[in-house]
Amino acid sequence: MLPDSIELIIVTPEKQLLRESVVEVVLPGASGQLGILPGHAPLITELGIGELNYRGANGNDSGVMAIIQGFAEVLGDRVTVLAETAERAAEIDLARAEAAKARAEQRLSAGDPNIDFDRVSISLQRALIRIQVARKYRGAPVETH
Amino acid sequence: MPTLLDFRRRIRSVKNTQQITRAMKFVAAARLRRAQEAALAARPYATELARVLRSIMSRIDQPEHTLLARRPEERILVVILTGERGLAGAFNSNILRKANEFLRPYKSKKISVIPVGKKGRDSLKKAGFTFAAEYVNVLARVNFGTARDIASVITELYAKEEIDAVYIVFSEFKTVMTPNLVVEKLLPVEPTRPEEETKEEKASAQVDYIYEQPKEQLLDKLLPRYVETQILRAMLESSAAEHAARMTAMESATKNAGDVIEALTLHMNKVRQAAITKEIIEIVSGASSTA
Numbered sequence: 001m002l003p004d005s006i007e008l009i010i011v012t013p014e015k016q017l018l019r020e021s022v023v024e025v026v027l028p029g030a031s032g033q034l035g036i037l038p039g040h041a042p043l044i045t046e047l048g049i050g051e052l053n054y055r056g057a058n059g060n061d062s063g064v065m066a067i068i069q070g071f072a073e074v075l076g077d078r079v080t081v082l083a084e085t086a087e088r089a090a091e092i093d094l095a096r097a098e099a100a101k102a103r104a105e106q107r108l109s110a111g112d113p114n115i116d117f118d119r120v121s122i123s124l125q126r127a128l129i130r131i132q133v134a135r136k137y138r139g140a141p142v143e144t145h
Numbered sequence: 146m147p148t149l150l151d152f153r154r155r156i157r158s159v160k161n162t163q164q165i166t167r168a169m170k171f172v173a174a175a176r177l178r179r180a181q182e183a184a185l186a187a188r189p190y191a192t193e194l195a196r197v198l199r200s201i202m203s204r205i206d207q208p209e210h211t212l213l214a215r216r217p218e219e220r221i222l223v224v225i226l227t228g229e230r231g232l233a234g235a236f237n238s239n240i241l242r243k244a245n246e247f248l249r250p251y252k253s254k255k256i257s258v259i260p261v262g263k264k265g266r267d268s269l270k271k272a273g274f275t276f277a278a279e280y281v282n283v284l285a286r287v288n289f290g291t292a293r294d295i296a297s298v299i300t301e302l303y304a305k306e307e308i309d310a311v312y313i314v315f316s317e318f319k320t321v322m323t324p325n326l327v328v329e330k331l332l333p334v335e336p337t338r339p340e341e342e343t344k345e346e347k348a349s350a351q352v353d354y355i356y357e358q359p360k361e362q363l364l365d366k367l368l369p370r371y372v373e374t375q376i377l378r379a380m381l382e383s384s385a386a387e388h389a390a391r392m393t394a395m396e397s398a399t400k401n402a403g404d405v406i407e408a409l410t411l412h413m414n415k416v417r418q419a420a421i422t423k424e425i426i427e428i429v430s431g432a433s434s435t436a
Contacts, residue, residue, distance in 0.1 A: 011193055013289045013377055015186035029357055044201065045357035046366060071367065073197050073354075080193050082370075 003038045003077035008054055010065065010081040017086050020061070025079050026053040027072050036074055043074040047083065049125045051133050064089050066133040068126050085126075089137035092130050101127035149420070152413035156406055163402035169232065170395035177321070177388035183287065184318065184381040191374050198367050204353060205360050212300060212334050212368045216309040220255040222277055222299060223248065224331070224376070226315035226383040227265030229284050234394030236316065236324070236387055237264040243326040244314045257308070259295065261380070277302065284384050292377035300369050303332045313376065318385035321393060331375055334368055 008025055010018040027034040028050025034043075047070045055062040070083035104124035107115055202208050225244050227237045248256055258274045260266040263281045270276070278298050283291045302308045311332040317325040356363065 009189075009193070011190040013187060013190050013292075013374060014183070016189040031357055034357075041355055042353070043355040043357065044197070044363060046363060071197065071363070071370075073200075080197065082190060082194055082197065 005057060005077065006036065006038050006040075007078045008081070009078065010052075010083060010086055012070075012083050012086050017065070017088070018063075020054070020056065022054045022056050022061075024053075024055040027079075027081070028052060028067050029072070034072075036079055038077060040074050042076070043072075045072050046070075047072055047081070049122070049129050051129065052081065052086070064133060064137050066092060066129050068129070087130065087133075089133050092134040094131065094134045097127045097130035097134065101131060147416070149413060149417055152409055152416065156409050156413070159402050159405050159409065163399055163406070166395045166398040166402060170392055170399060173388050173392035173395060177385060177392055180287075180381065180385035180388050181318070184378075184385050187378060187381055191378050194367070194371060194374055198371050201354075201360065201363060201367065205364070208364060210334075210361075210364055210368055211304045212332060212372070215333050216306070218251075218254065218310045220257070220308045221251055222257050222259065222302065222308045222311045224259045224261065224295065224299070224311065224313040224379075225265050225269065226284075226313070226379055227260065227262035228383075228387040228390075229263045229282060231264060232394065233387055233391040234397075236390035236394075237262075237268075239324065239326060240314060240316055241265065241268055243328070247312070247314060247328050259298070261295070262383075277308075284380065284387070287377070287380045287384050289373070289377055292373050292380060295376050296369060296373040299332065300372060308332075313379050315379045315383040316386040316390075318382045318389060321389045324386045324390060329375070329379070331372055334371060 005021045005023055006025060008018060008020050008022045009016070023038065025036045027036065027045070028048050030046040030048040033050070034045065036043075047067055049068050050066075052065045052067045053062070054064075066085075066087045066089070067081070067083045068085040070081065070086075072082070073080045100123060104120050104127060107120050108117075108124065223244065225240065227240050231237065244258075256274065257277045258269055259276065259278050259280070260269050261280045262284055266276075266279050266281055278295070280291060280295060299308075299311050303311060310330065312328055313331050314326070314328050317327045319325045
């Protein structure tokens with residue numbers, strides 16, 4: 001018989017963010033989004049930069065997080081997310097993310113041959129996912145000053 | 146013979162010192178609580194990461210990676226975590242003594258060190274060690290970034306085969322009163338300690354994973370992260386231990402100041418009494434001579 005729930009554990013180097021029983025998790029895998037339902041086969045993946053969604057049994061305890069790199073292990077009825085950074089939508093500092101985005105874009109468009117292109121594009125991606133998650137799940141899009 | 150006024154001055158100055166040590170004790174206690182919470186909060190990640198790494202390693206027949214490569218230990222690197230500031234009792238000197246003890250058998254080998262914390266840097270520099278890098282003013286607010294920097298320095302040196310083994314010396318936080326000095330091996334990575342393997346893990350070792358990425362690629366990402374986490378954990382532990390040591394030292398300093406004040410007050414009263422007695426005798430003898 002398949003289990004009817006998954007224990008979702010989200011940890012970052014600084015702290016444990018979440019330990020909850022859920023019925024569905026969508027992970028931002030390095031090679032695409034991964035939907036995990038109870039009874040999934042054991043799996044290990046690297047995580048990219050993206051959003052993680054989970055849904056609890058009674059529908060109202062679902063949530064979303066911005067995940068920036070890490071690993072996830074699916075084992076039996078447990079999903080362990082070892083994220084480098086994970087932030088709940090409500091905790092994201094939108095103004096800071098906007099500023100980081102502007103900075104990265106400006107750096108990319110400046111055309112300076114000495115910039116570390118990978119690093120700048122990663123910081124741009126980080127900023128974008130933060131903004132996306134924050135906007136999407138905070139109701140109305142937030143205007144920035 | 147010190148006068149009453151001298152005693153009063155001494156007592157006042159000791160009282161001032163006591164006030165400072167008492168304030169420092171409270172500051173250290175508050176910081177200790179914060180550091181302890183941080184150390185505790187970081188634990189789940191470290192245990193989960195170690196577990197995932199172990200389970201991948203056990204599923205790969207011959208794990209091969211530059212960070213797993215064993216070489217005869219001819220050139221060793223030691224990361225030494227001390228405090229940024231003094232006034233923490235024997236905290237810093239204990240760590241440095243432990244480091245020296247550990248290094249004694251390696252005297253004939255090539256040793257380089259990475260001090261973390263100002264106190265360690267200063268005295269290791271005086272002792273004439275070669276620094277591979279140094280990190281100061283990073284322990285007041287321990288963050289993952291610093292741990293990552295240190296890890297990338299040592300993994301790079303190791304990958305280039307410029308060093309053969311990396312150890313870390315730090316003070317582990319067990320309880321407030323008893324610091325526990327430890328030396329741990331960082332590289333080559335030895336994540337499989339059989340005694341730590343739980344029953345559940347043994348049972349699950351039979352099932353193989355679906356790997357979204359090649360195993361080697363995962364290992365390549367996991368191993369450096371494991372080293373970073375080890376360093377982060379050491380830094381958090383060391384910072385908690387430092388605050389605990391400072392708190393204990395300041396508490397005993399406050400107590401000692403209290404003892405000194407007591408002794409001085411007793412002495413002062415004796416002097417005062419002697420002066421009064423002398424005056425009475427003078428008055429009495431003066432009165433009897435005029436009578």
